[in-house]
Amino acid sequence: MNKKLIVANWKMNPVTYKEAEELFRFVEKGMRDIKNAEVVLCPPFVYLPMLARLFSKQFCAGAQNCFYEQGGAYTGEVSPLMLKDIGCKYVIVGHSERRQYFFETSEIVNKKLKAVIEAELKPILCVGEDTRDSFDSKGHWTHELDPKVKEQLVLMLNGIPKSKIGEIVIAYEPVWAIGTGKPATGDDILSAKIFIQKVISDLYGRKVSQTMRVIYGGSTDSKNAAVVMKEGQADGLLVGGASLDGEEFVRMMKCIAL
Numbered sequence: 001m002n003k004k005l006i007v008a009n010w011k012m013n014p015v016t017y018k019e020a021e022e023l024f025r026f027v028e029k030g031m032r033d034i035k036n037a038e039v040v041l042c043p044p045f046v047y048l049p050m051l052a053r054l055f056s057k058q059f060c061a062g063a064q065n066c067f068y069e070q071g072g073a074y075t076g077e078v079s080p081l082m083l084k085d086i087g088c089k090y091v092i093v094g095h096s097e098r099r100q101y102f103f104e105t106s107e108i109v110n111k112k113l114k115a116v117i118e119a120e121l122k123p124i125l126c127v128g129e130d131t132r133d134s135f136d137s138k139g140h141w142t143h144e145l146d147p148k149v150k151e152q153l154v155l156m157l158n159g160i161p162k163s164k165i166g167e168i169v170i171a172y173e174p175v176w177a178i179g180t181g182k183p184a185t186g187d188d189i190l191s192a193k194i195f196i197q198k199v200i201s202d203l204y205g206r207k208v209s210q211t212m213r214v215i216y217g218g219s220t221d222s223k224n225a226a227v228v229m230k231e232g233q234a235d236g237l238l239v240g241g242a243s244l245d246g247e248e249f250v251r252m253m254k255c256i257a258l
């Protein structure tokens, strides 16, 4: 059985390194008996070099973002090669908050994706529609109503060779489910996964689409994680809010990956 991928996105939290290290140590201790998960913690950039030294094989460091050049005169930016150098393994690219607050387009995400792959890091590529309008009155996902996920995928994967596709983890993150307390249902997630696999299959062939990991993110917690994972056939979770509460996050991992 493939290990589940559990990604904690701390976003711009906590506000002191002391708190970050406490949370880190709590999670690290709590996950010692977790066997079936690869856990990726994505703290803010400033904590990464200190925390990256403490990670182990099953528990690794990820970044929440990066720039698309590896070095140069780009004030305030952090490059994939820098992340690689301090021991990061994964980078989240295309998170909806980057689109919303920092005006990232799919074309920019595409450049970031290429830079992450070039630096031999694993990208966690976020896709997702804005509203729940893409579901019909019976709650079935009507893909035709919202071509956004397809458009995002096609633009973001533009120019990525087939040989590199297996390294990408797709995070299905419907914007309407992020931080709202209203997660997508197992059915929603499964429909989305099948849809994403179809788009990948059309672009790269069926075999590639079947091996690609598709994880889910949006208002997951210890109460819904097991159901969401099982019914949605998700290969893992991208967790925001719940990953900031050490006890809750450890409970969540235990529900899905003991």
Ligand code: PEP
Residues within 6 Å of the ligand: 009, 173, 177, 178, 179, 180, 217, 218, 219, 220, 238, 239, 240, 241, 242
């Ligand atoms: C996210 O921002 O990627 C996310 C999944 O957040 P939350 O779990 O808080 O909905």
